[in-house]
């Protein structure tokens with residue numbers, strides 16, 4: 591099968607030989623769970639994030655849950671967040687007994703609309719949990735001004751934003767609690783894993799306890815448990831992968847940005863040659879200084895088409911092109927509907943959740959893949975265009 595006709599998944603991680611060797615070394619060392627590699631990974635991440643304390647966890651979900659606990663959020667508290675995210679974001683809020691309050695999104699950035707946050711604040715609101723969809727941050731100046739004005743904590747769900755920047759500063763290098771995921775689809779992966787950037791040593795100490803049964807040790811044989819913790823530690827096998835991925839991140843990053851750039855050109859050229867310039871296909875914000883290009887997502891103009899997203903995905907799949915949906919509005923899930931949430935309360939999120947489509951984007955993609963995807967997509971749009 592020629593490269594041109596091989597299946598392009600929507601994402602795929604890259605692991606070089608050095609990474610495979612680093613894993614082998616850990617496996618042979620006799621120490622495979624949390625140990626020296628996790629400590630080294632945390633120290634390296636701390637340097638990366640302007641020397642702020644960093645602790646690693648088994649996954650991004652555990653990282654966010656512990657972030658909420660470190661912030662002292664719990665029973666009856668309200669946390670303001672976005673309905674367009676991986677469901678982990680609001681599930682962790684529920685899991686600690688707090689209540690997610692969903693604010694609609696900005697249709698251009700597809701992130702929480704910060705202009706609507708104030709109206710959602712009540713006497714129970716304790717925190718804002720923004721999500722940086724596809725790696726694009728919110729307006730960080732506005733976010734922290736809001737938090738300061740209303741005395742709220744910020745738990746940034748930066749799961750998709752490793753390597754993204756705001757005004758030249760890395761996401762995570764400033765702010766309150768910043769949570770990242772190293773799940774296999776993310777820009778930097780440890781297969782599964784996550785890290786939290788914290789404000790001080792006390793918070794880091796509490797996070798350490800919460801990730802391992804609430805345990806502290808004293809001397810040779812002393813042990814105490816004074817808080818209920820879980821089993822959320824990262825292993826040295828995962829940390830060894832992360833240390834190698836960090837070295838490769840700049841090249842991955844440059845490749846993602848170059849591919850994203852090609853997407854804009856190829857899609858616009860295809861629309862023009864198909865005389866479809868009036869089609870309201872929504873492209874991402876063309877932010878090449880701040881975005882890590884975790885995903886390249888389009889919003890389909892379903893009202894102008896005689897088809898639905900599932901059919902478009904099926905036809906792209908038949909062309910050898912994998913796509914994804916990130917994400918339907920969380921408020922439409924049964925668990926949330928049963929608690930009284932309605933997608934119609936956030937109409938922009940409802941529409942975008944129904945029409946957003948993730949196109950393939952990962953460092954190992956070939957240049958010619960972009961042209962093939964753009965022409966495949968526009969060909970389908972042309973076929974189903976309403977007259």
Ligand SMILES: *Cc1c(COP(=O)(O)O)cnc(C)c1O
Pocket residue numbers: 649650651652675676678679721747749750771772773782783784
């Ligand atoms: C991946 C992701 C998470 C959860 O991370 P896991 O490592 O899969 O637990 C949370 N929020 C967002 C926005 C994500 O993309």
